[in-house]
Amino acid sequence: KHTPNITVVLKRKAAEKALSGSLAVTNESTSPIEGQKPGTSGLRKKTKVFMGKNYLENFVQSTFDALKATGVPVEGGTIVIGGDGRYFNKDATQLIAKMSVANGVKTIWMGNDALLSTPAASAVIRTRxxxxxxxxxxxxxxSHNPGGLDEDFGIKFNCENGGPAPEKVTEKIFENTxxxxxxxxxxxxPTIDLTTKGTYVVEGKIRVDVFDCAEDHVGLLMKVFDFEAIKKxxxxxxxxxxxxxxxxxxxxYARRVFIDELGAPESVLMNAVPKEDFGxxxxxxxxxxxPNLTYAVELVQKxxxxxxxxxxxxxxGVPEFGAAADGDADRNMILGKQWFVSPSDSLAIIAANAGCIPYFKEGLKGCARSMPTSGALDLVAKKKKIPCFVVPTGWKFFGNLMDSGDERYFPDSDIYTPFLCGEESFGTGSSHVRxxxxxWAVLAWLQILASKNQDESKPLVSVEQITKDHWKVYGRNYYCRYDYEGVSSESxxxxxxxxxxxxxxxxGTEMKGMKFESAENFEYNDPVDKSVSSNQGVQxxxxxxxxxxxxxSGTGSAGATIRLYLEKYEKPSGNLDLSQFEVVKPLAELALELSDLSNLTGRNEPTVIT
Ligand code: G6P
Ligand code: ZN
Structure with a gap:
């Protein structure tokens, strides 16, 4: 009845190397540091704050304490540590290793050079x-926040299902801090040599595996997609x-997938060497x-x-397909030749074409979007007669729905895997990880393109064509987001x-000729674990x-960011070829008047429009 979890067993022949050192545990005294409350996606602060005395130590210990208090088998357990390669990543990894061992961990898994993308960490937990x-x-x-000594650093904890720690855990962590x-x-x-892959055994007791950061994730993706078809x-x-x-x-990861596995030329890769300051x-x-139209300047030009x-x-000379990833590689932007696919459309188009993707070939069982993501997905779900959930912003909310198909968590609930989900914030994914x-998003698009372009004697069906064909069937959800960054938290x-x-x-009232249908402070009732999340945005x-x-925004490291999301639906028979930015302008004007944003914040223009 259940869709089995994908198992990837790779052949590994790691040489074991004995390392000496002391396993003596010391209890260092410390005191609480203010402001260690994890946001939408972990704790983010200026790097220098993280490098300050006991800052990282306090958070890591508070996490271990929270895990132990909730019955997580830390003692004798295995932990994964890795990051996006930003400044302080390597030192933080070594410190967490020393603290993990002191907290009873027996095995540590680390990607080479302390690297693990966010989805790869999830894949390592689930499949290695x-x-x-x-x-x-x-x-x-x-994530995408700039890295460097004067920029941002962050830490998040993912649980044994491979997904971000749920709120009840992050609240406990915060309380402990x-x-x-x-x-x-x-x-x-000992400080582990992260440049050399292998298994290190410290004092005959603690095992540290340093492995190729890409092998598990790419191994998994090769089961999810038909690489041969994409290669063609x-x-x-x-x-x-x-x-x-x-x-x-x-x-x-890009080198492994595109060059080694798919046989693409080197010229496919842009900015493919991880840098501590992302350049x-x-x-x-x-x-x-x-990866958006504002920041991925080089790609957008190309x-x-x-x-x-x-x-x-x-x-x-413009390529047929272009894509980009963010710092920790969980986000994506999809472009065709002179063509931008909005994340909300991308999600709906993948859903509509799910049959092209081997992982979905027996049919999608469910899908979901975050509340601010456009309703384009809902239209596809309706046609396919599959459930479409609307959750608050934050990937963790999708996890419960996906795990409802996992007998280890929710034996009696409905089964929603294989599952597809996504957010307007350039995030797309499925139940292959958490x-x-x-x-994954890029390969999903390539698989769809491969499926529609099997006959080389016929002209290529482009990304633009696929998008327009979609609108002709479902209509178009014109969509755009205004961000007001660095506003004072108070205003x-x-x-x-x-x-x-x-x-x-x-x-029932009207404003600027528009009639209000509903107005709510969004609250989510999780159908799986029945938890309630309130205050999730005004809709x-x-x-x-x-x-x-x-x-x-729940991801900033200083001040507040106000996000204003705008959506206008146009039927298949309507005008589908306008600029989304123009179409939503009247809505923006109404929103600004209603909220009195300019007066209250002193801002007349958004910082970023996407
Ligand atoms: C992170 C999370 C996403 C979420 C986004 C929202 O990237 O992983 O799931 O959509 O943050 O960020 P915001 O700044 O809008 O809270
Ligand atoms: Zn990210």
């Missing part, structure tokens, strides 16, 4: 050694592609390893569009508070199907 061996992973990443008085460390535990597409004379790893962790301020992205996704130039997966919360107070009065719907959403 036949599956589900470690009790969790520390992932060192601040406010009370901590000592941490455990094995000061004499890539070999077509009229097909070409580029992939921008944005100097983040994806480089080694820094002097690169076109200014060190923002964030693909022949401008910052708003419009065509620039003749298109001669994180969004940048490489941002005042704005939200005022707005929330206004909500009950809106229904206002109009009678013509349009929506505006206000939400405060």
């Amino acid at each position: 050694e036949g599956g589900f061996v470690p009790f969790g992973a520390f992932i060192l990443s601040a 406010t009370k901590i008085s000592e941490y455990k460390i094995c000061k004499g535990f 597409l890539i070999a077509r004379k009229d097909f070409s592609m580029v992939y921008d790893s944005m100097n983040g962790v994806q480089g080694p 820094g301020k002097d690169t076109p992205s200014h060190g923002h390893a964030d 693909m022949g569009t401008n910052k708003t996704g419009e065509k620039v130039g003749s298109g001669d 994180e969004k997966d940048g490489m 941002a919360s005042t704005m939200m508070k005022n707005l929330i107070e206004k909500l009950p009065t809106l229904k 206002i719907c109009f009678t013509d199907g349009s929506r505006i959403i206000f939400r405060l």
Whole structure:
């Protein structure tokens, strides 16, 4: 009845190397440090804050204490440690290893050079050694936030299912950080040589495996997709592609997938060597390893569009396909020749074409999107007659739905795997892991392209064509997001508070010729574990199907970021060829008036539009 978990068993012949050191545990005294509350995706702060006395130590010990208190088998267990390669990644990895051993861990798994992309860490937990061996992973990443001594660092904990720690765990971690008085460390535990793959056995007792950071994840992806079919597409004379790893962790994965496995030329790879500062301020992205039209400047230029996704130039010499990943490689951006695919559309198009992907060949069992993501997915789900869940922003909410198909967690509930899910914030993925997966999304698109382009004698069906064909069937959800970054936390919360107070009065009234259909402070009732998450953003719907959403970002490291999401639906018979940015402008004006954003925050223009 259940879809079996994918098992990947790789042939490994690691030479064991004995290492000496001391396993003596010391309890170092410490005191609570303010502000260690994990956000949407772990704890993120300035790197220098993390490097400050006991900062990382306090958080790691608080995590171990939270795990032990909830019955997680830390003692004698296996842990995964790795990160996105940003500044301080390597030192943090070694420190966490010493603390893990002091907390009773017996086996440590680490990617070479302390690297593991977020989806790869999830794949390692779930599939390495036949599956589900470690009790969790520390992932060192601040995702797409710039890295470097003066930029950001981050840490998150993923559980034994490979997904981000649920709120009840992160709350416990935070509570512990406010009370901590000592941490455990094995000061004499040797520093591990992360440049050399192999198995190290310390004092005959502790095992440390340093392995190729890409092998498990790529091994898994090769089971999910038909690489041979994609290889044929890539070999077509009229097909070409580029992939921008944005100097983040994806480089080694991209090389393995595109060059080693799919036989693509070197020219496919852009910025494929991980850098501690993601290239820094002097690169076109200014060190923002964030795959969107604003920051992936080099790729966007190569693909022949401008910052708003419009065509620039003749298109001669522009590749047929282009994509990018963020710092920790869980995000993706999909481009065709002079063509931008919005993340919400990308999700819906993958859902509509799921039959092309081997992992989904027996049919998708369910899908989900975050609340601010456009309703394009819902239209596909309706047609396919599969459940479509709407969850708060944050990948962790998808995990429960996917695990409902896993007998170890929810024996009696409905089964939603294979499952597809995604977010407007350039995140797409499936139940093959418990994180969004940048490489997965790219391979999903390549598989769809491969499936539609099997006959080389026929002209290539492009990404643009696939998108337009989709709109002709389902209509188009014009969509766009305005970000107001670095707003004072106080004015941002005042704005939200005022707005929330206004909500009950809106229904049935009109503003600027638009009639309010509903207005709510979004609350999610998890159908699987029955937990309730409130205050997840203000959602206002109009009678013509349009929506505006206000939400405060949960991933910033300083001040507040207000996000305004705008959506307008156009039927298949309507005008499908307008600019999304123009179409939603009237909605933006209404939203700004309703929220009084400019007055309250002093901002007249958004910082970023995507
Ligand atoms: C991270 C999470 C995503 C989430 C995003 C939201 O990337 O992994 O699941 O969508 O943060 O960020 P925000 O800044 O809008 O809270
Ligand atoms: Zn990320």
